[in-house]
Amino acid sequence: MDTQEAPEKDYQDADVGKRILQGALVLAIIIIAVLLLRTTPERPPVSADSGYRQVMGTFAHIVAVAPNTKTAELCVESAFSALALVDKRMSDYDATSELSKVNQTGCEHPVAVSQELFEVLTTAVEYSKKTDGAFDVTIGPVVDVWRKAGENGLKPSDEELAAAQAKVGFKKLILDAENRTVKFAVEGMRLDLGGIAKGYAIDKAIEAMQTGGAVGGMVDVGGDIRCFGQHKDNTQEWLIGLQNPQVEGDLLLKLRLNDMAVATSGDYRRFVLIDGQRYSHIFDPALSTSAKQLTSVSIIAPTAMQADILATAVSVMGKEKGLKLIESTPNTEAIIIPADSEKNIVKTSGAEVYVKE
Ligand code: AMP
Numbered sequence: 160m161d162t163q164e165a166p167e168k169d170y171q172d173a174d175v176g177k178r179i180l181q182g183a184l185v186l187a188i189i190i191i192a193v194l195l196l197r198t199t200p201e202r203p204p205v206s207a208d209s210g211y212r213q214v215m216g217t218f219a220h221i222v223a224v225a226p227n228t229k230t231a232e233l234c235v236e237s238a239f240s241a242l243a244l245v246d247k248r249m250s251d252y253d254a255t256s257e258l259s260k261v262n263q264t265g266c267e268h269p270v271a272v273s274q275e276l277f278e279v280l281t282t283a284v285e286y287s288k289k290t291d292g293a294f295d296v297t298i299g300p301v302v303d304v305w306r307k308a309g310e311n312g313l314k315p316s317d318e319e320l321a322a323a324q325a326k327v328g329f330k331k332l333i334l335d336a337e338n339r340t341v342k343f344a345v346e347g348m349r350l351d352l353g354g355i356a357k358g359y360a361i362d363k364a365i366e367a368m369q370t371g372g373a374v375g376g377m378v379d380v381g382g383d384i385r386c387f388g389q390h391k392d393n394t395q396e397w398l399i400g401l402q403n404p405q406v407e408g409d410l411l412l413k414l415r416l417n418d419m420a421v422a423t424s425g426d427y428r429r430f431v432l433i434d435g436q437r438y439s440h441i442f443d444p445a446l447s448t449s450a451k452q453l454t455s456v457s458i459i460a461p462t463a464m465q466a467d468i469l470a471t472a473v474s475v476m477g478k479e480k481g482l483k484l485i486e487s488t489p490n491t492e493a494i495i496i497p498a499d500s501e502k503n504i505v506k507t508s509g510a511e512v513y514v515k516e
């Protein structure tokens with residue numbers, strides 16, 4: 160009996176095994192087919208155009224992907240025009256800019272400003288509140304004191320810093336939305352949009368490309384970048400290299416982004432040297448001294464303006480408070496290099512998703 164039953168069971172086992180194998184094979188084919196359909200959708204062929212130009216005191220690189228070459232070329236042009244327009248309005252190096260006019264007469268009377276400048280100032284104040292004053296575009300007087308200190312090679316005195324600090328504070332900035340005017344509550348106040356204007360300009364350039372018919376594109380202004388849509392290689396992602404602050408020309412890591420922006424702040428980019436010591440160009444509005452806890456802060460966010468603001472803010476707030484802020488801000492991630500342990504890169508919990516292996 161035993162000897163007769165055994166072959167029959169073997170036969171049944173083999174039959175069941177065969178059917179399981181066939182089922183698994185069919186399932187695998189379906190999964191592969193679905194994956195293929197999802198990753199390689201039919202896309203019409205595209206053309207791309209790109210350009211490099213000097214703008215906002217740095218280099219800008221723009222790429223536009225469009226259904227045809229002419230549209231791509233026009234999109235690159237209109238993106239550069241959008242950058243130039245923001246610079247014309249918000250530069251504090253140009254004495255005739257709209258921002259300079261506010262700085263010149265803002266303490267005398269309310270100054271009527273463009274929709275764009277008003278939008279940037281309103282957003283800046285919103286983030287000053289969110290960051291407990293770490294981000295503050297009224298930082299101008301402190302920036303001036305340290306700029307002069309750098310030129311003279313002498314650290315500012317406590318009196319100079321106290322006098323500058325008395326003119327700083329977003330609560331002293333009076334924004335009238337109804338009349339779209341800006342007024343300073345204290346004499347000697349000065350707005351500095353160095354921590355936000357670049358991001359805003361990048362967003363405007365992206366908008367110009369989208370309006371112009373681009374199906375994808377990338378705008379890079381001095382390492383602050385936003386990209387959208389289709390890459391010229393017909394993929395849906397853009398590879399963005401983050402510079403290693405310690406080694407010129409070396410990449411820290413590569414990010415895989417789409418419809419996102421990344422901005423980096425750091426003392427390696429711009430600083431003043433006094434007695435051989437480096438002072439960052441980013442200042443803590445509460446202390447009027449330069450931020451020194453972090454060597455580099457990169458923020459990934461949906462818009463370049465948000466990334467730009469938050470990178471400057473986190474540089475002031477430091478590691479703990481900064482990470483907490485970014486963890487609690489939706490759709491944003493941070494990649495930080497602390498000044499005290501530069502080999503240890505710190506990331507927020509969702510940042511790894513964007514890092515290319
Ligand atoms: P970023 O390179 O975007 O971090 O911007 C740095 C620039 O923002 C500086 O050069 C200043 O013009 C300005 N800035 C410095 N400190 C602050 C601050 N605490 N809040 C806002 N802007 C700042």
Ligand code: MG
Nearest residue numbers: 354467468471
């Ligand atoms: Mg910034």
